[in-house]
Structure formats: structure tokens, C-alpha cells
Amino acid sequence: MxxxxxxxxxxxxxxxxxxxxxxxxxxxxxxxxxxxxxxxxxxxxxxxxxxxxxxxxxxxxxxxxxxxxxxxxxxxxxxxxxxxxxxxxxxxxxxxxxxxxxxxxxxxxxxxxxxxxxxxxxxxxxxxxxxxxxxxxxxxxxxxxxxxxxxxxxxxxxxxxxxxxxxxxxxxxxxxxxxxxxxxxxxxxxxxxxxxPKGVHRIHSPLELLAAILKSAAIRPGEDLALNTGPLYHAAPLRLNLQLPLNNGVGVHLMDKWSPEETLALVERHRITHTHVVPTMFHRLLALPEAERRRHDLSSLRWVLHGAAPCSPAVKQAMIDWLGPVLYEYYAGTEGGGTFIDSHEWLARPGSIGRPAEGCQVEVHDEAGRALPPGQSGRIFVYTAPEKRFVYFKDEAKTAAAWAGDWFTMGDVGYTDAEGYFFLSGRSAETIISGGVNIYPAEIDAVLHQHPAVQDVATVGAPNEEWGEEVVAVVQLAQGQAASPALAEEIRTFCRGRIADFKVPRRVDFVATLPRMETGKIQRHLVRAGYWQGHARKI
Structure with a gap:
């Protein structure tokens, strides 16, 4: 964008x-x-x-x-x-x-x-x-x-x-x-x-979702002050924490490093009116002692925007109970997006990520690309006009694979209700979202394959109450290797310095064999499903 x-x-x-x-x-x-x-x-x-x-x-x-x-x-x-x-x-x-x-x-x-x-x-x-x-x-x-x-x-x-x-x-x-x-x-x-990784490049941006977000913010130049909570190299902090208020005459306080205690102190000290957060931050704010949460005056907050990762209904309800109906949620990614919901709508439909913003088109499609009726789960697709399509920089094949006509998907699975509100029912087998950050298993697999004890591996996202998902490497060992906690830690240590710390597996689990298709391709979605059903296969 x-x-x-x-x-x-x-x-x-x-x-x-x-x-x-x-x-x-x-x-x-x-x-x-x-x-x-x-x-x-x-x-x-x-x-x-x-x-x-x-x-x-x-x-x-x-x-x-x-x-x-x-x-x-x-x-x-x-x-x-x-x-x-x-x-x-x-x-x-x-x-x-x-x-x-x-x-x-x-x-x-x-x-x-x-x-x-x-x-x-x-x-x-x-x-x-x-x-x-x-x-x-x-x-x-x-x-x-x-x-x-x-x-x-x-x-x-x-x-x-x-x-x-x-x-x-x-x-x-x-x-x-x-x-x-x-x-x-x-x-x-x-x-x-x-x-x-690939650069997401576009010259002309679809503006409809941003228009809805800006309207909800009800910005007052010269009076309001926004708080930037995340690193600006990420799309959401850059565009929503920084540029949306700054472009419209509202100053921004930049946090150097986020912490729940500092966030509350800054809101009170500077009378912050607007901010954007990811659900992991909600978890950590709610984990503070009740006395710490209640001693800060947060009454200046009029607009708390969140997205970038799914938020559990219980956590969002607790935040609304604490701050009031000032939470707004969007569904989007670096490539684009299109749904939006305020607190009042959400309270009537807990768990929803909203309806398409005015001018946006979002649909649930089956494997053949047909729009599905309410109640049926499928892949969520977003329409973008041809002149506003993004491309992956210098990668025509990846760009072509991202699009189905004028529709693209971020890999999420979901459904709509009878009124057109969207709900997420799962994520694609590939992408891991931990703390609002996209992590891609293929990068981690490529590093793990270099370890001599690893015959094959499937990195997946497993449930984590605070982070949403955590990175788990499911390893099939080479012949002659024996599973042990020491080897698991050795493999994790091997990753450090070769990939960013946030990509290093939080744990390594060992399996006798990994599920494969007849072609030999690992069925990562089956590996992942075991964790989400609570039946991880381990030795």
C-alpha cells in the first residue's frame, strides 16, 4: 500500500x-x-x-x-x-x-x-x-x-x-x-x-478501509496525541500508529520499547487519545495486577485500534470492560485488507472481525473460487481493482500465485453470518502469527535442515495464550540419532544467529515419521492440526 x-x-x-x-x-x-x-x-x-x-x-x-x-x-x-x-x-x-x-x-x-x-x-x-x-x-x-x-x-x-x-x-x-x-x-x-522474503510494492493504494478507520478515529488536530506502540518497520505501526495521525495533524509519541507499565503511564502523563496495538499487548496489559491497572487515569483514550492477529473473545471483552467501548478492529495485512468493526457491533457478535468497510469487497471462497453462503467456511479473499494491485518486487511467479483474478488471500479461513459479519475459524497451514508478527515456516525449516541430526522437519504454529501462536519445530531425526531434551535444546541453539530470535522455535518436538503425500511432500497442515486439537504426536 x-x-x-x-x-x-x-x-x-x-x-x-x-x-x-x-x-x-x-x-x-x-x-x-x-x-x-x-x-x-x-x-x-x-x-x-x-x-x-x-x-x-x-x-x-x-x-x-x-x-x-x-x-x-x-x-x-x-x-x-x-x-x-x-x-x-x-x-x-x-x-x-x-x-x-x-x-x-x-x-x-x-x-x-x-x-x-x-x-x-x-x-x-x-x-x-x-x-x-x-x-x-x-x-x-x-x-x-x-x-x-x-x-x-x-x-x-x-x-x-x-x-x-x-x-x-x-x-x-x-x-x-x-x-x-x-x-x-x-x-x-x-x-x-x-x-x-519479498517486497510488497504498489503505487496506488486501495483507500476504502483506511477511510473507515480514519472516520472512526474522529481526529482533532492540535488537541489529540497518538501513541505508537510497535516498531515502525512493521506495516501496521508505520501506517496506523504513525502516518494516519501524523498526516492529519496529530502528534505521535514514539515508544522505544513497549511495556504494559510504560504504556499506562504514558497514556496518563500525555493524555493519549489514539493508539494501535496487537492482541499480545492486551494479554500483557490484563496480566498486570488489578491495583496497577486501576491506578492510572486512562479516560483520555477515545480510540484503541487493533488487528494484525486474531484476538480471543474473552480477552477483548475484558479490555472493553476495562476501557469502555473504545476498541476498533480491522482485518488487513501488508498486502491490503477490508473489514472493520467497532465495540458496539462486536459486543452484539463476539468474535467477529467485522463487515467489509464501505467500498471494500471481501468474500469467502471455496477451492474452486466460488463465493460461499453464510455459515460455510472457506478461504477469505479481498478484491482489489486492477490499477491498485500490489506486486511482489521482482517476483512475477509469486505475484501471480497470490491472485485469483482480481482477488487475493492472506491465507485465512473463515465464514460469514447471515448479516455479512466475518469470523475467523482458522489460519492456513503455512503462516504462523506470533504476537502480531508473520513468521513463515519455510525459512525456519531451511535452517533446521542444516543440522546433522535432522532428517526432516515441519515447523508449525501451536497455541499460545499470550502470543496467539508459538513456533514449534517438529523434527524427524536422522538415522542413529536419539530424541532427548538436550538434543532439542542443541537444535534451538543452532538456530540462534542464523535466523532472527523471534523465529527460533520455542520448542522442538520429535516424531518417528512426518505425514507425507504420495509425492513425498510433507503435509504440514496435518502436523499443525495435532497441536490445535491437543493431540501432538511426540516420542
Whole structure:
């Protein structure tokens, strides 16, 4: 999705409410990625970004974006060229994103949990000509610099060997608005069920779901303040925690690292009105002692958006009981989406993920691609107009496989009720969602196959009360190997350093044989089903 096309609320000044101003200046600016410039002109001193790693007003943020564009253009960067960004939630992250949006650049934020080999693949694949990195991730940044010898390399903060200073690069540049903005984009990487991760790229975004989300937020520029709870390299925090409020005149407090205690303290201290969370955060908030939860004044919260992973009805009910009917839920992914539900609708239909937002088309299909009637489970598909379709960057085969005509699926299984409300009844056998993060078994299998004790393996997601799913490696041992807790731990240790920590199996289970088709292909869905039915096959 090209988040520059986020629907816009009207900007406001201190003397005029948002409703008194036309939306057209902001809507026009959005076409060239200049959202921040409009707010900087209207209210330059208004808070845009705050957090433990720095603070920016709209005027300061806008100036830095212009300076960065001029510096990078001076280094030969052209519209369509790529920037790789390895940084925590700090103001400079936001500057790079918005500089790219107004200069036609394609920005790829890197998941800083990745090991060097994983990150190196992404920067090569996205064809990065610029690398912006934070010293916090010095080891990975150094490895990336080695695989990008000709790239412009900028270091934030204290600096990095072989990198230029980001601050000095911007310091010598004019800060006034560029006069020739070109719409850019961000390209996030999401792994497939086989092979390496792929960039999800689109120029024109389907806006219908975002319009429904924005309408529910009822943003008041100059009054509201949003809280960003997740790492900005993920699609949902970037687009919903950061860009949706910031594009519409609302400042954002960036958490450097999420914790339930800090979240409650920040909501009370800053009178936070809007935030986006994943269900794992609900679990951890509810796990706090009752006295800790009740001692904070959370009455400022008007809008708590959640998605990215299924949320159990009991947990969501408990959150509504605590905060009131301020929860809103969406169904979407990096590739797109389309259902939405508020608390009142959900309370009447517990467990629902909502109905398609106005203008969206979502259906349940059978294996032949036919729409199914209410009550029958099938794969959930989302319609996207041909001109707004995403592609997987440099992978025509994977792109073609994702689409059935003008419909795509994120692999979820579900059904509708008689009123058209959607319910999830399961996930596809491949994708694991743990803490709102997509994890793809094929990547983990590829590492486990390198261990000499492993003859074959099927990595699956098993139920986990806090995280939704946890990663379990189901291993068939090579001849002569004996199952033991020590070997299981050895295999887990083998994974560390080869894949990101969040992908390392939480446990390793051993089986005598893995179920296979006549062709020899492992039937991963049968392995997974045993865990979800409570009948895991173990030695």
C-alpha cells in the first residue's frame, strides 16, 4: 500500500477547528507526499514527534525532510531509487520515510531483529542505493555496508565506522520546501511460504478501509496525541500508529520499547487519545495486577485500534470492560485488507472481525473460487481493482500465485453470518502469527535442515495464550540419532544467529515419521492440526 494516499482530515489552526477548513490543500499535497509541509505551514510549532530518542515540531520535521531530499539528490538519487533504513523508533526514522515520500524514493525499513545474512538479502533485493543506520545495530550495519560498497551510508547519533554523519549531511542543506516533489513509497518485506522474503510494492493504494478507520478515529488536530506502540518497520505501526495521525495533524509519541507499565503511564502523563496495538499487548496489559491497572487515569483514550492477529473473545471483552467501548478492529495485512468493526457491533457478535468497510469487497471462497453462503467456511479473499494491485518486487511467479483474478488471500479461513459479519475459524497451514508478527515456516525449516541430526522437519504454529501462536519445530531425526531434551535444546541453539530470535522455535518436538503425500511432500497442515486439537504426536 502507498501510505501517502491515506485519507486526509482537514488541517486546523489554533483559531479554526478542523471542520472549518477545506480538505483540498492536504488532499492535493498528499498526491506528492507533502502532507507534513501543509501542517508545517499551518502550525509550525505544533508537536509532530516525541519520545525518549528525540522531539520534532511539524516545522522541524518538514525542514529535515527537505534537507535530506536535497542531500540525497546531490548524491545522484533519482525517483524510483531505494533507501534501506535500519533504525529504532526515533525522529530520524520518520524524517527518512517522509523525505522518500516527497522525492519519489522507495524506502524499505529493515526489521532490526534480523541477523546480518537476512538483512543483507533484503538490501540487495530492494536495490538500496542509500543505507541509513543506527549505532544500536552496529554489527548488522557493518555487514550491510560491506555488501553495499557503492551506496551512500549515513549514520544516526554517535556514528558508525565507514558511515557519514546524518546530522552533518543535513546541516549544510537549505530547509525550505522543495519545489518539485514526486510521490514516493515505502516497500515493506513480508516472507512467503517458500523461499526468501519479498517486497510488497504498489503505487496506488486501495483507500476504502483506511477511510473507515480514519472516520472512526474522529481526529482533532492540535488537541489529540497518538501513541505508537510497535516498531515502525512493521506495516501496521508505520501506517496506523504513525502516518494516519501524523498526516492529519496529530502528534505521535514514539515508544522505544513497549511495556504494559510504560504504556499506562504514558497514556496518563500525555493524555493519549489514539493508539494501535496487537492482541499480545492486551494479554500483557490484563496480566498486570488489578491495583496497577486501576491506578492510572486512562479516560483520555477515545480510540484503541487493533488487528494484525486474531484476538480471543474473552480477552477483548475484558479490555472493553476495562476501557469502555473504545476498541476498533480491522482485518488487513501488508498486502491490503477490508473489514472493520467497532465495540458496539462486536459486543452484539463476539468474535467477529467485522463487515467489509464501505467500498471494500471481501468474500469467502471455496477451492474452486466460488463465493460461499453464510455459515460455510472457506478461504477469505479481498478484491482489489486492477490499477491498485500490489506486486511482489521482482517476483512475477509469486505475484501471480497470490491472485485469483482480481482477488487475493492472506491465507485465512473463515465464514460469514447471515448479516455479512466475518469470523475467523482458522489460519492456513503455512503462516504462523506470533504476537502480531508473520513468521513463515519455510525459512525456519531451511535452517533446521542444516543440522546433522535432522532428517526432516515441519515447523508449525501451536497455541499460545499470550502470543496467539508459538513456533514449534517438529523434527524427524536422522538415522542413529536419539530424541532427548538436550538434543532439542542443541537444535534451538543452532538456530540462534542464523535466523532472527523471534523465529527460533520455542520448542522442538520429535516424531518417528512426518505425514507425507504420495509425492513425498510433507503435509504440514496435518502436523499443525495435532497441536490445535491437543493431540501432538511426540516420542
Amino acid at each position: 502507498n501510505e501517502t494516499e491515506t485519507p486526509q482530515a482537514a488541517p486546523a489552526t489554533a483559531s479554526q477547528p478542523a471542520s472549518a477548513l477545506p480538505a483540498s490543500p492536504l488532499a492535493e499535497a498528499a498526491k506528492t507526499g507533502m502532507h507534513i509541509a501543509v501542517h508545517a505551514a499551518q502550525a509550525p510549532s505544533r508537536l509532530a514527534i516525541d519520545g525518549p530518542l528525540g522531539r520534532r515540531s511539524y516545522g522541524e520535521l518538514n525542514a529535515a525532510c527537505n534537507q535530506l531530499v536535497r542531500f540525497l539528490r546531490g548524491r545522484g538519487l533519482q525517483p524510483g531509487d531505494a533507501i534501506a533504513l535500519l533504525a529504532p523508533n526515533r525522529p530520524e526514522f520518520v524524517e527518512v520515510i517522509y523525505a522518500g515520500l516527497r522525492a519519489g524514493f522507495r524506502v524499505t525499513p529493515l526489521n532490526w531483529h534480523m541477523v546480518a545474512d537476512e538483512a543483507a538479502y533484503v538490501v540487495r533485493d530492494c536495490e538500496a542505493k542509500v543505507l541509513v543506520a543506527d549505532p544500536r545495530f552496529a554489527a548488522v550495519a557493518g555487514a550491510l555496508a560491506a555488501v553495499l560498497p557503492d551506496a551512500t551510508k549515513l549514520a544516526l547519533g554517535q556514528g558508525l565506522p565507514g558511515f557519514e554523519s546524518y546530522d552533518r549531511a543535513l546541516g549544510g542543506q537549505p530547509s525550505g520546501d522543495i519545489d518539485d516533489p514526486v510521490l514516493g513509497s515505502s516497500m515493506l518485506y513480508t516472507s512467503g511460504t517458500t523461499g526468501r
